[in-house]
Amino acid sequence: MSAFIRVVEASKRFGPRGGPGAVALDRVSLELGSGEVAVVIGPSGSGKSTLLRAINRLEELDSGRIWVGDDEVTARRADLRRIREEAGMVFQAFNLFAHLTVLENVSLAPRLVRGLGRAEAREAAEALLKRVGLADKLGSYPRQLSGGQQQRAAIARALAMSPKALLFDEPTSALDPEMIKEVLDVMAGLAAEGMTMLVVSHEMGFARAVADRVVFMDGGRIVEEGSPEQVFDGPREERTREFLAHVL
Amino acid sequence: MSDSGERGAAGRARRGEGAGAVPWWLVALLLLGLWALAAFLASPGYRVILRAVASGLGVTLRVSLVAYAASLALGLGLGLLRSSRLRACREAATFYIELVRGLPMLVILYYIAFVGAPALAAALNALLKPLIASGAIGAVEARSFDFATRAVLALTLGYAAFIAEIFRAGIESVDRGQIEAARALGLSEGQLMRRVVLPQALRNVLPALANEFVAIVKDSSLVSALGVQDITQLGKVYSASTFRFFETYNVVAFFYLCLTVSLSLLVRALERRLKRGLAR
Ligand SMILES: Nc1ncnc2c1ncn2[C@@H]1O[C@H](COP(=O)(O)OP(=O)(O)O)[C@@H](O)[C@H]1O
Ligand SMILES: [Mg+2]
Numbered sequence: 001m002s003a004f005i006r007v008v009e010a011s012k013r014f015g016p017r018g019g020p021g022a023v024a025l026d027r028v029s030l031e032l033g034s035g036e037v038a039v040v041i042g043p044s045g046s047g048k049s050t051l052l053r054a055i056n057r058l059e060e061l062d063s064g065r066i067w068v069g070d071d072e073v074t075a076r077r078a079d080l081r082r083i084r085e086e087a088g089m090v091f092q093a094f095n096l097f098a099h100l101t102v103l104e105n106v107s108l109a110p111r112l113v114r115g116l117g118r119a120e121a122r123e124a125a126e127a128l129l130k131r132v133g134l135a136d137k138l139g140s141y142p143r144q145l146s147g148g149q150q151q152r153a154a155i156a157r158a159l160a161m162s163p164k165a166l167l168f169d170e171p172t173s174a175l176d177p178e179m180i181k182e183v184l185d186v187m188a189g190l191a192a193e194g195m196t197m198l199v200v201s202h203e204m205g206f207a208r209a210v211a212d213r214v215v216f217m218d219g220g221r222i223v224e225e226g227s228p229e230q231v232f233d234g235p236r237e238e239r240t241r242e243f244l245a246h247v248l
Numbered sequence: 249m250s251d252s253g254e255r256g257a258a259g260r261a262r263r264g265e266g267a268g269a270v271p272w273w274l275v276a277l278l279l280l281g282l283w284a285l286a287a288f289l290a291s292p293g294y295r296v297i298l299r300a301v302a303s304g305l306g307v308t309l310r311v312s313l314v315a316y317a318a319s320l321a322l323g324l325g326l327g328l329l330r331s332s333r334l335r336a337c338r339e340a341a342t343f344y345i346e347l348v349r350g351l352p353m354l355v356i357l358y359y360i361a362f363v364g365a366p367a368l369a370a371a372l373n374a375l376l377k378p379l380i381a382s383g384a385i386g387a388v389e390a391r392s393f394d395f396a397t398r399a400v401l402a403l404t405l406g407y408a409a410f411i412a413e414i415f416r417a418g419i420e421s422v423d424r425g426q427i428e429a430a431r432a433l434g435l436s437e438g439q440l441m442r443r444v445v446l447p448q449a450l451r452n453v454l455p456a457l458a459n460e461f462v463a464i465v466k467d468s469s470l471v472s473a474l475g476v477q478d479i480t481q482l483g484k485v486y487s488a489s490t491f492r493f494f495e496t497y498n499v500v501a502f503f504y505l506c507l508t509v510s511l512s513l514l515v516r517a518l519e520r521r522l523k524r525g526l527a528r
Contacts, residue, residue: 154429
């Protein structure tokens with residue numbers, strides 16, 4: 001089966017063109033099959049966010065190519081709307097729309113981008129919010145919710161576009177410990193239903209239980225990848241060992 | 249955030265400015281206003297002045313309202329250009345804003361009245377040349393723009409620059425993360441501006457925008473320099489013919505203060521409501 005997300009030799013450097021700047025991605029190649037779940041780990045500044053953002057074209061690459069499904073994300077004339085419908089994004093800081101209720105947060109994009117009618121979008125949003133355990137929070141504003149509830153609403157918002165893949169950028173890093181589980185449970189549920197997921201997270205328990213693959217990045221490169229057992233229990237690279245010793 | 253809020257509230261309470269404390273400045277202003285009103289009504293001389301000056305109230309309000317509405321629209325456009333992703337748009341908007349903000353409002357007023365209006369008439373004539381030549385319409389003359397119109401145009405052009413900066417600050421105050429989220433959901437740049445950025449930006453700058461209305465009410469007095477019959481002009485004319493400067497300008501000041509202080513109080517109430525709304 002061919003890969004659903006395909007990253008080939010992606011490179012990206014921030015800072016003045018031609019100057020030294022910060023290397024965010026250095027010839028990163030990655031393939032993710034349909035229904036596969038990969039967890040990306042690595043120290044801060046290793047390029048994890050940049051990789052995710054490039055897949056959604058929130059960030060432009062300097063070189064390299066990325067495909068999501070049949071669409072080339074990096075094509076000059078790529079259909080951004082279509083790309084973003086294929087792969088949804090969940091952010092560390094939730095990024096819910098502060099002036100809209102939870103229900104409106106979830107139904108806004110389906111109405112504006114997919115052209116759903118008000119009632120239709122509302123019905124779909126209600127069903128999704130029920131699924132993430134927020135059926136009683138439809139009319140609440142983001143600031144009235146706990147972090148865990150906000151992140152679950154953000155997941156529902158991403159799901160509302162019926163994406164074929166979801167990109168999670170440290171979805172539980174901003175959460176109090178007691179709220180991490182409720183978010184990871186929702187994510188594990190999605191994985192079980194066959195969602196293709198690329199997750200930046202240092203939740204080792206989640207990675208062991210849910211991930212098909214763990215990818216370790218450092219300095220803008222993929223240093224090592226393999227099954228959770230391979231990477232966590234028998235890392236081949238010294239840098240991976242050091243990092244894991246640091247995190248675990 | 250809540251921490252600094254508490255400290256702020258504690259500081260205010262210590263200085264006797266908490267929610268329950270009496271705002272003495274307001275009491276003093278109200279007393280002054282009541283005393284003035286009583287004095288005005290008790291004296292036949294004052295009543296005449298009151299009536300003479302009050303007939304300019306309509307002009308003052310109309311000039312202020314029309315100029316404010318127009319400068320909101322123009323200011324929003326400039327503010328959007330100012331925060332555009334296109335460099336040329338940003339530069340053009342900044343050029344206009346800095347140019348206008350560097351001029352005294354009175355100079356803008358004279359400039360528009362005596363240079364801008366004739367130039368506009370000439371431009372219109374050039375544009376409509378075929379129509380005028382065929383006799384369908386007469387030539388436009390600078391005189392056909394009355395001075396009230398020129399004054400409104402000048403205030404609009406001047407205030408649009410200030411209001412543009414307010415809108416820009418509001419647009420910049422919106423959380424970048426939400427903009428990214430909107431993009432990631434596939435919203436177009438226009439949709440994300442209309443549905444995500446502007447509603448929140450507007451909310452953040454509502455008090456500042458309302459304050460601009462107070463400012464424009466005060467600056468509307470500048471139109472008296474063009475002879476437009478607003479409160480100030482009527483006061484000027486009346487006092488010059490009667491030499492009752494003291495009484496006349498008391499009345500003029502009274503009218504402006506009634507307008508501006510009540511508006512400022514409304515703005516404060518609005519600000520408090522918005523703050524409470526956000527903290528909810
Ligand atoms: N918008 C940006 N401007 C400048 N440098 C950036 C920007 N985003 C990321 N970087 C740099 O790129 C590198 C990779 O960042 P990032 O992808 O955010 O890493 P991670 O998510 O693994 O912490 C870092 O050195 C970071 O400082
Ligand atoms: Mg990151």
